[in-house]
Amino acid sequence: MEKVRVLLVDDEPSFTRMLKLNLEKRGFTVMVENNGAYAYTVAQDFMPDFIFLDVIMPDVDGGEVAAKLRRDPNFKDTPIVFLTAGVSREATKAKGNIIGGQQYLAKPVTVDEVVATIEKVMKKKTKATPASPRG
Amino acid sequence: MPPERLHELSEIYPGVARGGVIDQFETVRIRRDGVHIEVSLSIMPIRDRNGRVTSALIIMRDITAAQLALQEAAQSSEKLSDRERMLKRALVALRESHERAKSAQLQLVQAAKLESIGRLAAGVAHEVKNPLAVILFAVDYLAESIPNPDGNIQVALTDAREAVGRADSVIRGLLDFSTATELSPSEQDVNKLVRRSLQLVRHSLTKSHVFAVEEMEEGLPSAMLDRNKIEQVFVNLMINAIDAMPTGGTLIVRTRRDRLTVMGSDVGVRKTDRFQVGQSVIVVEVEDTGTGIDETARPRLFDPFFTTKPPGKGTGLGLAVCKTIVALHGGTIRIGNKEGGGGARATVVLHGIRSKEGQSDGEGAGPTRR
Numbered sequence: 001m002e003k004v005r006v007l008l009v010d011d012e013p014s015f016t017r018m019l020k021l022n023l024e025k026r027g028f029t030v031m032v033e034n035n036g037a038y039a040y041t042v043a044q045d046f047m048p049d050f051i052f053l054d055v056i057m058p059d060v061d062g063g064e065v066a067a068k069l070r071r072d073p074n075f076k077d078t079p080i081v082f083l084t085a086g087v088s089r090e091a092t093k094a095k096g097n098i099i100g101g102q103q104y105l106a107k108p109v110t111v112d113e114v115v116a117t118i119e120k121v122m123k124k125k126t127k128a129t130p131a132s133p134r135g
Numbered sequence: 136m137p138p139e140r141l142h143e144l145s146e147i148y149p150g151v152a153r154g155g156v157i158d159q160f161e162t163v164r165i166r167r168d169g170v171h172i173e174v175s176l177s178i179m180p181i182r183d184r185n186g187r188v189t190s191a192l193i194i195m196r197d198i199t200a201a202q203l204a205l206q207e208a209a210q211s212s213e214k215l216s217d218r219e220r221m222l223k224r225a226l227v228a229l230r231e232s233h234e235r236a237k238s239a240q241l242q243l244v245q246a247a248k249l250e251s252i253g254r255l256a257a258g259v260a261h262e263v264k265n266p267l268a269v270i271l272f273a274v275d276y277l278a279e280s281i282p283n284p285d286g287n288i289q290v291a292l293t294d295a296r297e298a299v300g301r302a303d304s305v306i307r308g309l310l311d312f313s314t315a316t317e318l319s320p321s322e323q324d325v326n327k328l329v330r331r332s333l334q335l336v337r338h339s340l341t342k343s344h345v346f347a348v349e350e351m352e353e354g355l356p357s358a359m360l361d362r363n364k365i366e367q368v369f370v371n372l373m374i375n376a377i378d379a380m381p382t383g384g385t386l387i388v389r390t391r392r393d394r395l396t397v398m399g400s401d402v403g404v405r406k407t408d409r410f411q412v413g414q415s416v417i418v419v420e421v422e423d424t425g426t427g428i429d430e431t432a433r434p435r436l437f438d439p440f441f442t443t444k445p446p447g448k449g450t451g452l453g454l455a456v457c458k459t460i461v462a463l464h465g466g467t468i469r470i471g472n473k474e475g476g477g478g479a480r481a482t483v484v485l486h487g488i489r490s491k492e493g494q495s496d497g498e499g500a501g502p503t504r505r
């Protein structure tokens with residue numbers, strides 16, 4: 001089975017670096033982007049199976065990135081999970097729902113939780129759309 | 136010349152007769168109208184051509200007015216110092232009121248601070264949670280990368296993980312406090328919430344050898360409550376009680392229905408009063424057999440960040456959160472020492488809903504204890 005490709009978009013390099021190390025150790029293929037404005041371009045290039053999006057970023061926030069991705073048929077169904085260090089879980093959820101993000105994770109989070117989230121969402125997706133472009 | 140001054144004649148004039156001069160001798164004389172006046176005497180002998188003193192030139196100046204002026208001057212200088220004293224007093228008063236103004240300003244600043252805690256919390260959360268996340272990932276990575284970690288390495292990793300958890304819970308407390316503003320209330324059974332809260336603190340109870348006693352009145356009216364938030368209140372109060380009994384003790388959780396008959400600070404007859412006379416309320420008490428509350432701490436108990444616990448143990452947000460939540464429910468909370476001493480008691484008063492089966496508010500008057 002091909003490795004699951006995970007795109008991490010977060011403005012904090014140390015955060016993405018650490019998460020990348022961990023996910024690679026657990027067998028994922030990981031691409032990192034620290035600038036929300038480039039996230040879409042990188043996604044087009046990398047074609048991820050799964051995207052983690054930081055909610056609060058300086059230039060373009062996670063919500064905007066997600067909206068842009070969703071407008072592209074290529075990423076219409078790509079699972080997006082928001083990562084938030086912010087206050088209002090409710091607000092995050094609401095925003096995530098509107099733009100189609102399935103779930104959010106509140107920082108700090110353990111690697112186990114991150115991996116569990118990926119696996120859960122991927123499983124659901126495989127069930128829902130068996131003819132997924134990537135296996 | 137006043138009789139008591141007659142002696143001056145023998146004192147002054149012989150000298151003048153011998154050719155002496157008297158210069159501005161101050162004494163008292165009687166005016167023609169009988170009034171005593173103060174005078175200044177200057178006497179100069181007048182000689183004949185042989186040089187013998189034959190007569191004298193006497194200049195007598197009425198100095199009463201001058202003297203008066205002098206006295207007045209003296210008095211007014213006293214008055215001046217009086218005024219100076221008054222000024223000084225005014226200055227002190229001014230300084231005091233300035234101090235008071237300053238402390239009022241301080242309170243205002245504090246209030247403003249409180250208001251901005253929400254915004255602050257958001258900022259702090261973002262700035263702190265990210266680094267915490269990095270640390271946690273790093274710890275996870277190390278834990279998986281070190282082939283055969285010895286005991287010390289495991290302790291280090293566990294400690295680091297726990298430290299992250301602790302810092303995270305402080306931030307969460309801050310967020311709870313700042314986002315406690317929105318309620319999603321639903322009809323709740325208070326006893327059920329109290330029991331659930333007791334379940335949540337079960338670990339702390341056993342760890343501290345605290346025995347829990349339930350004194351719950353059954354058949355309480357239900358209440359419109361935000362379950363999670365009210366549970367948070369009960370848990371905070373229970374944890375405080377447990378913390379006050381480090382060597383064990385008894386935690387008593389009591390619920391009862393009460394009818395307000397006495398006017399208290401928050402009970403009245405006006406519609407605007409938080410609770411009105413005759414209204415039926417639900418009272419929840421959390422009591423301990425612990426250290427009790429220090430009198431000096433009393434006025435600050437509900438202040439955010441006020442804690443007497445060591446760093447890492449308490450954030451001082453527990454009661455602040457409780458107060459905000461209870462107030463949002465239109466209830467009241469107070470905490471004090473038990474009448475006989477030997478522990479503290481927190482009392483939460485909440486509104487009950489009028490039960491459907493019948494204006495029961497009218498029938499079973501007063502609480503029925505079990």
Ligand SMILES: Nc1ncnc2c1ncn2[C@@H]1O[C@H](COP(=O)(O)OP(=O)(O)OP(=O)(O)O)[C@@H](O)[C@H]1O
Pocket residue numbers: 308371375376379423425426427428429432436437441442443444448449450451452453454455479480
């Ligand atoms: N049952 C009690 N007995 C004695 N002192 C108490 C009791 N409850 C509260 N206090 C005092 O009130 C202080 C403030 O309580 P509060 O719950 O606001 O903060 P905390 O318990 O110190 O920290 P946190 O709840 O954030 O962990 C406590 O530090 C303690 O001194």
Ligand SMILES: [Mg+2]
Pocket residue numbers: 371374375449452453454
């Ligand atoms: Mg507390």
